[in-house]
Amino acid sequence: PCPPLTPLPSAPLQDIRNTVGNIPMEWYQDFPHIGYDLEGKRIYKPIRNKDELDVFLEKMENPDYWRTVQDKMTGADIKLTDEQVDLVHRLQKGQFGDVHFDPYEPAVDFFTHEVMIHPVTNRPADKRSFIPSLIEKEKVSKLVHAIKMGWIKPRKPKDDTPTYYDLWAHEDPNSILGRHKMHVPAPKMKLPGHEESYNPPPEYLLSEEEKLAWEQQEPAERKLNFVPQQYRCLRAVPAYSRFIHERFERCLDLYLCPRQRKMRVNVDPEDLIPKLPKPRDLQPFPTTLALVYCGHTSLVRCLSISPSGQWLVSGSDDCTVRFWEVSTARCMKTLPVGGVVKSVAWNPNPTVCLVAICVEQSVLLVNPCLGDKLLYGATDQLLESYVAPEEERVQPVQWVVATTEEHSKGIRLVVQHSKALKQVTWHGKGDYFASVVSDNSNMQVLIHQTSKRWSQNPFRKSKGLVQCVLFHPIRPYFFVATQRYVRVYNLLKQELTKKLMTNCKWVSSMAIHPGGDNVICGSYDSKLAWFDLDLSTRPYQLLRHHKKALRSVAFHKHYPLFASGSDDGTVIVCHGMVYNDLLQNPLLVPVKVLKGHVLTLDLGVLDVLFHPTQPWVFSSGADGTVRLYT
């Protein structure tokens, strides 16, 4: 607050001049002296031993205390004179220090502002004031040159056309170019729903779990890009923090997103369902579970039925073969065979009562001794009438006559193979039968003749793992199904006639239409392929009805029905009408899904079989039962 005091000339009589100069005086704080005088001697600080009380007393008692200041340079107390106090006051008010200075004196010009007629000096004018300036000339000529060359242009006139006018005053239809027709307008922003309201109905608010799920989702896959929220009044609604983001994203979409017209399928789903003839019109077909044949303790692998339709034979993993009466579900006979039964086949010849059973490495020919006594007696006679040929021929298998013990059980002949067997099937006439060995050599398929006890190996070379074989019901054809193909051989000419591509990964089973022109193949990749042999070598239709692997397929002898059994425990019965007219394609309609088998070990239905005369279907399952649907 106090202006720095200059050492006043009149003030101290004892003239102590400090020579330290303009330095912070704190530097001498810890010294007894405060500087040096002109002669270089120390100036000692005056002894000050005033404590607070002394200061206070002095303040109270000394009337001149207010005008006493300490000289920082000398450390002495100085009492200001009246003039000095006046000066301080004036300076505090912002007035001039000098009392006698008048700031408002009238100004006197050095020169008069009036223009005088005579020059101030008498010097004659320069020559350069008469001749044009060269520098200026240069400058002007530069400009002129620039204008001539078009480097400098006159300033553009400000165009005063209105910024906005009726742009569409003359809409001419010709201006609509091809571009505009091709232009795909950007889709509009989605309009907000109830959930976006600041006060939505309570059901649109997210619950805790939903909120958590929302937070864990990627921002791109969220259904809503905001959390619905409820505010009690409009005043409480805050600003939406992502507003600019959303606008920006829209901008990006507008100029960076490829646009494409997408045709939206607008079909009634009911129209997609094909119009099929009603199953009711395609009767008869099996619809309900009629009988359950219980007795097996393990999965029933195979089924076969006598040509009369009276007896049923089933082979199971519990090493038995059981003979049933169809109509009563009574187990007529149980034949323990000492091995897992892979396949059974009843001789299709009605005059012969003979069943071929695959057990491990041998085919057993069994006379079940059921039905007409004359019939099975005749069969035995037929088998015994065999006369061994003179010269022994080399055979791939051994034909062994059953022992007496076996004979009493009904086993008549045993055809012993070198490897485990997979399947056995009869020719339609009932004399020949074919067996499949699970092997990789050319010995996989063997054809046997019962009456001559004679076997032969039809193939020279192996063409893959044979899954099953089949005789054509009428003509001398032989079907061999490998994993992916079905080969059709002509047995008379001994040549390959056709090779059917199944389009499946692994064929499991095969059946032929009694007419002989159509074949169905079931596969482990749950497809069923229907072949029309006259049409092509590719499937006429590939049916994907089952959900799991197909185990077996079967045709009915008379009715236009076929069935397929699968691991999903269902048997699907289809109507498969084949017309005599070659031009008309077969009509395939699924008519019934039969359920009943319990899934055990992930296996459902293992074999299906039609009754030879009635529209009934048998199915054997992994649950150890055989079921009849009528």
Place this chain on the structure above:
Amino acid sequence: RRLCILKGIYPHEPKHKKKVNKGSTAARTFYLLKDIKFLLHEPIVNKFREYKVFVRKLRKAYGKSEWSTVDRLKDNKPTYKLDHIVKERYPTFIDALRDLDDALSMCFLFSTFPRTGKCHVQTIQLCRRLAVEFLNYVIASRSLRKVFLSIKGIYYQAEVLGQPVTWITPYTFAHDHPTDVDYRVMATFTEFYTTLLGFVNFRLYHSLNLLYPPKIDGQADVELKPVEGKEYAMDSESYLEKLSALSASLARVVAPTHEDEVEIDEFPVEGETAEQMDARKKEQEALEKHKKLFEGLRFFLNREVPREPLAFVIRCFGGQVSWDKSLCIGATYDVSDPSITHQIVDRPRVEKQVVGRYYLQPQWVFDSVNAKLCLPVADYFPGVLLPPHLSPFVTEQEGDYVPPEKLKLLALQRGENPGDVRLQDEESEEEEEEEDDNDKDEEEEEEEDESEKEEEMKLKRMEEQKTQSNKALPVKVTAGKLRLEDKQRLEQEQQSEEKRLAIMMMKKREKYLYKKIMFGKKRKVREANKLAAKRKAHDTAVKEEKKKSKKARRA
């Protein structure tokens, strides 16, 4: 990039991605060669180059501190116009209207930006001006149809010359500017949109015989003068402020003749039946009625409610509106005006209430507009728990979930007494509670029936049933019904099985499509069911709470 934005060029999805992309399937954007050539021909490309050169020269001059050169350059700053691009992109006016949605939303957003940084002040001012002009047009033409208060902002939908135009405005708060947004892209879009909107505004004003740039009606202007304080020194600014107050009508080129609305001659279209004509006429009438929804009502806005949207909406439907003088210029009457019919209030309690006016929350205005009728005011008093605010943009299709409030609203629109509906609802709810084991068919029938007489009959019958069931053994009744249903069920089962079999026979592609459609349908149903269940749970919770509170009160 800028050129693409201005010219509206977008990438295309090639038909054979692999072929175009030389065998790789990596994601790339493809532009049509034709489009690129089209861009090359654009005269504005040269203008852009000129501008680039200008910027370079200017920078150099600044670097050398040649101030005269800077001045000269600034004087000759190259400019460009986007008029021809607008015309080229939208050969007809209707095309332009169709694309107005984004333009409006963008302009409204930019007009709320602060005048610092981010983008040029001129752009913001221009956006504000254009937005206000558009709002004034909507008021003058009374073409607003729907309003929706969402948590993002306020959605408006207007019908401009038969085209629905929807835009969103943010709530008036300061933006916290995100860092991951490229403002240059937005600015380029805005540049184009402002040009477009300016021309559209011009055309729209002229279609209504209004002056453009808009002038406030002389009469109103005089009224406004005294309000205009000294702080509004700048004439141009105060003009925009006054305009944005939205309270005055606009000057017309031709003075509006009295009884302007001449009966529109009817031109029966050939092949149109009388019924269709009637329907159209009815629609027209409804529209006219909707336009005059707030006609004759005088509103006063309290200072805590958002002024601009409310003033805009009220004025769009013919109401008169005013606010506190200190809030904004353009207030036409005071709080104490006795002719005020509605006062919009957004605080829990009003201290001094004046007799003869309704004190309402702002949602009433918006809900009334969406419902196309003045809703009963009881639900919207200050401090009352508001009914949910529903989106007017949702049109429920069959099978969708319809919130019960919407049902109520629909009933109101049909002209039923709301009190009755509510009573019936409660009654039926109680009944439902009493007998949950009632079979569903009857309930459905109940809901379908609407006329009161039948309702009464139903009630009587129900009562009879009740008495009967009390007398007779219920087992007997159920047994009889079961048998009846059995036949139907059998038939149904058979039909469904047939369908299942037929589905099995479908071709692979069709099956895929069918499954997809069915999946979509099922998902929809599931969502609707979920919502309904949630609502039910909520309702029961609320009811229980009510009961509890009642009990507590009793105790």
